Amino acid sequence: MIETLIRNFPLVAAVVLMGIGLYILIFKRNLIKIVMGITILSSSVNLFLVTLGYRTGGIAPIYTDAPEGLMVLPVVQALTLTNIVIAVATSALILSLVIRIYRHTGSLDSKKSRRMKG
Amino acid sequence: MRQFFAWLCLIVLMVFLVIGGFKMIHPFGEPPSAMDQYIIDNSQKEAGSNNVVAAVVFDYRGFDTLGEATVLFAAVTGVLLVLRAGAKKEEA
Amino acid sequence: MSKIVRTVANQLMLFVLVFGLYVIMHGHVTPGGGFQGGAVIASGVVMLIVAFGSGQIKKSLRERRLSLVESSGALLFILVAFAGIGTVFFYNFLVGSRIFGGIPPTGSNPGDVWTGGVIPLMNLGVGLKVIAGLSAAVLALALFSSGEEME
Secondary structure, three states: OHHHHHHOHHHHHHHHHHHHHHHHHHHOOEHHHHHHHHHHHHHHHHHHHHHHOOOOOOEOOEOEOOOOOOEOOOHHHHHHHHHHHHHHHHHHHHHHHHHHHHHHHOOOEOOOOOOOOO | OHHHHHHHHHHHHHHHHHHHHHHOOOOOOOOOOHHHHHHHHHHHHHOOOOEHHHHHHHHHOHHHHHHHHHHHHHHHHHHHHHOOOOOOOOOO | OOHHHHHHHHHHHHHHHHHHHHHHHOOOOOOOOHHHHHHHHHHHHHHHHHHHOHHHHHHHOOHHHHHHHHHHHHHHHHHHHHOOOOOOOOOOOOOOOOOOOOOOOOOOEOOOOOOOOOHHHHHHHHHHHHHHHHHHHHHHHHHHHOOOOOO
């Protein structure tokens, strides 16, 4: 049991990060903490994607001055690249909305900006 | 009461993730790789580039990169739209 | 910020620009590409905003010029994708021809820049788009916090 956990260590790290991100999203009320929870959740998904394409003893999938050995899978790394750029764009939009909410209601508590008034 | 339901949902989800992560996917280190092996072997002849990841992002899967560029454009437009100070109202 | 910080930021911006353009244009030989190089140069612009203050950077980077650069980058990407429409959308029609055509030998080799087909042009388009987009977003956030707005 302990040996399985140590051998698949990147998968354990991805699951722990996802647990932390979900806990922050469900239980915290400060708006900035919620944005940080969304970012941690995105990071855990990226780590999980890159871990799925690993070959034991593999090298990077680039042919310029490459050493001997098998190459790891390249399609999964392309999906992770796209995901990182989309996470940056979404985070910028969410932060601009948080700045507007703070100017309008004067507090960063998510229970104070529930009703949609004019 | 609401706190109890929230904790229950979180624990059920985490147990599912831990069990699924070790039993439902392939063992760590030997992925199934028929499509990727074709791309690694033929990337220098067909796409003409040494970097296999760049060939996948721009040549074999270029349509996904078009969608990603659209999302980036829409997000930057949204940020510049939300953060405007607004026009001042004219005195009648 | 003090005079030492402003002078050092001025001198360092040249090296950041050269390194970012190197990462963008060698995207088909070494690790890197359009998105990574664009993020490097955008972080250099953030360094200038921190050193000089957002009011002074607003005079150089106006919104109309940034919008022009971003749109031209997106247009270059789509035009290069449409140019190979004879076979299929996004076809790599420059492999073996006279512009960026050259086929590397199979296996491990020292890389050559004059290869890659249509990939370096797409890298350039995406790089321009990311530079202008991220700089505009960070500049808008910095200006809103100090009371002004992007004109």
